[in-house]
Amino acid sequence: MTEQRVSIEFADGVADVRLTRADKMNALDSAMFAALADTIDRLGSTTGVRAVVLSGEGRAFCAGLDMASMAGGGSGLDLGARTFGDTNLFQQVAWGWRTLPVPVIAAVHGVAFGGGLQILSGADICIADPATRLSIMEMKWGIVPDMAGFALWRTRVRDDVLRELTYTAREFSAEEALALGFVSRLSRDPHGDALVLARAIAGRNPEAIRAAKRLANLAAEDGAAGILAAESAEQAKLLRSPNQIEAVMANMQKRSPAFTD
Template structure:
């Protein structure tokens, strides 16, 4: 009997519904989960039909963080400074990879998002969260630092002094507080359903323009004004009078649904 896949992907109408699938362990991160998440990012990145991603967890939690027992031996001897995926190492890629994916990613979060799970959530462009979700920047509990791209992902999003307090103490906070601090966009009693509705709205737009907007949004976090202004111009020049841009304009004028090509 084979184990169930650690991550499932269902693609329909341009939306990839991606679910962490280890519910009996609250989707805790073991070596198989790391490999499955990296594979999911690679698979979606190579599929031009995907226009948006919804990332969630099966069962009672989004992700409880590291499965410490299974990771203790797996992490032995790993050279963390070695980059395996561009800017990131394997551990960082499961969160950072969602940020660098070409299409918008919406995290639908419920139950628990601790430690590495919180960082995976933070890789999404947008997070919709159940108000009673329990979250924690938990690494200090184990005497370590967040090292799955958390600080790079939280920069410009999460209030600095609040982030320091949470990282220094591992204090738990709720989904409601996560919205107030910038970890999430809004709360919902059904985060997955709301995330799918948002994904469908995104998938109806010019996919080339949506991808360009994500590149600009990522660039804006760290680039200076001159570089951002130039990137805006470069992206716009590539879009103007392209087939999908013309289709968007015609559909608006004719008051009909647009039909875009990927």
């Protein structure tokens, strides 16, 4: 990358990830797409990361696609090319958070339009400032959401509501987003509260947390038989493992656990 678009700070098992194009409200240009994909890849291979907080610097989380910089085809990507397994680059910057092995918490403020809304939807949990404005904005530009939005929203948002918001591209408030399922809860300090939650998650058995995320992801894809079998398989691996024993002992001894990754 020739320009920095994303920063990462690591502390206490938490990766604090920030979009850093504040002068453009963290709008998505070619460099931002590349930086986000690189960040997801890096986090997926970094030992010791137990939770991720994702936020944007400046006045907004992400204003969506930078139409000026991407005009004329932008990066020149073939949208049909599956360059990241099941996804292309544009989809990866949203879907990739879902496939990370650890929980991701989005801390959202200002605006989350278009691609910005799809990126936050890749997180496991979203905490938003009450003044945040959101929109599935693509129809305004005569296009459809193509950054994994429908794949992510299908387990969060009712079908008819999703259709209305997509067809109209209207803005909606954080209060409405909470009621509809785009947002988990509201906070006047979304980043601070996201860090508190991430640290709490990082203090749990990391193997159990990863197993729980795998099961949560599977629940959106598989039938009951597959989910039931996966529950049993995950539990069998956890029971009597060193970290599971440590969780029990720490609770019994009323001390903080010392887990290994």
